[in-house]
Amino acid sequence: MRRLDLQVIDQALRWSKQGHPLWLCTVLATFGSSPREPGAMLVACQDGEHLGSLSGGCVEEDFLDRLRQGEFAKPVQQVRYGGQGNESAARRVQLPCGGSLDILVERLEPSVSTVAYLEMFHATLLGQQSLIRRIPLDGRAAYFDPNESPGPTILQEDGIVGVRVGPALRLIIAGISPVSEACASFASTLGFEVIVCDPREELCRSFAVPGVDVVAMLPSSFILSGGCHAATAVVALTHDPRIDDLAMIEAVRTEAFYIGVMGSRKTSQQRAVRLQRSGGLSAEQVGRIAMPIGLGLGSKTPSEIALAVMADIVRVHRGQPRDAL
Incomplete structure (x- = not known):
């Protein structure tokens, strides 16, 4: 989860500032079935305390056991788990799913440069801009480059591993309703940073989904103030x-990767006309809006509608066309 990545770097920063050496592990590649995707991270101290995940548990257990025994002393090294890894038969871990994964292990000593490196990482996860984290395999210091175009999460070239790093996935929910509550709960579980905006203060005070930020203001004003980045979905x-249309008018002017509004087909057709006539949107801008929102699951209840909404957001984030489902 992108939100878990943020927690990992938060913990890494705390440990580094406390003077602890730490090991930052990143999944580079997976082969066959594997529970985590490239870019997933884990941070650990030598005593085995850790945060994050690389697999379903078997890899973490072996890695932490070896770390306690004093292995992984190099500044940077790659390790393969499962398949035909280069570990001895006694060390090799066979993943229950039958797959394998390559892991990059960075040993980071407590220092001013390590804190600066982790703070840049942290700011990128919270910010508006994506970067590429470059880790030389010969042990030289890692650094960041601008991420000027989309592409695979992991890049390997000329003895340097590149990992694309961007803001944590964000979901802005415009307006409070029973569907909003269910959607916020699903999104939080999926690792999104969730922000609910509604100008009605009494509804904001009664909205109680753990881990969700509630802002008592018009969603359109929040979006206009810079609330969206390229990893943002707006629903x-x-x-x-008065809430939905204004939010859509502002959202289509941002880099948000998903924009959608709830309503029947007839309501959506009327809204499309209204947004062009009164909102001044172009046909291209209106075409960015998913309306009716979500996958066509035949949803009726608030939870079913929220499920359809979040499934469609995940589909778009993963680059899956509707006709591939």
Whole structure:
């Protein structure tokens, strides 16, 4: 989860500032079935305390056991688990799923440069801009480059591993409704940073989904103030055009990767006309809006609608066309 990545770097920063050496592990590649994707991270201290995940548990257990025994002393090294890894038969871990994965292990000594490196990482996960984290395999210091174009998460070239790093996935929910509550709960579980915006203060005070930020202001104002980046999804879920339409008008002017609004097909057709006539949007801008929102699951209840919404957001984030489902 992208939110878990942020927690990993938070912990790494705390340990480094406390003077602990730490090991930052990143999944580089997976082969066959594997529970985590490239870019997943784990940070650990030598006593075995750790945060994050590389697999379903078997890899972590072996890695932490070896770390306690004093292995992984090099500044940077790659390790393969499962398959035909280069570990001895006694060390090799066979993943229950039958797959294998390559892991990059960085040993980071407590220093001013390590803190600066982790703070840049942390700021990138919270910020508006994506970067490429470059880790030389010969032990030289890692550094960051601008990420000027989309591409695979992991890049390997000329003895340097590149890992694309970007803001944590964000979901802005425009307006509070029963669907909003279910959607916020699903999104939080999926690792999104969730922000609920509604100008009605009494509804904001009663909205109680753990881990969700509630902002008592018009969603359109929050979006206009810079609330969206390229890893943001915006959904309007109230059936109130005073909230939903204004949010859509501002959202289509951002880099948000998903924009959607709840409503029937007839309501959506009327909204499309209204957004062009009164909102001044172009046909291209209106075309960015998913309306009706979500996958066509035949949803009826708030939870079913929220499931359809979040499934569609995940589909778009993963680059899966609707006709591939």
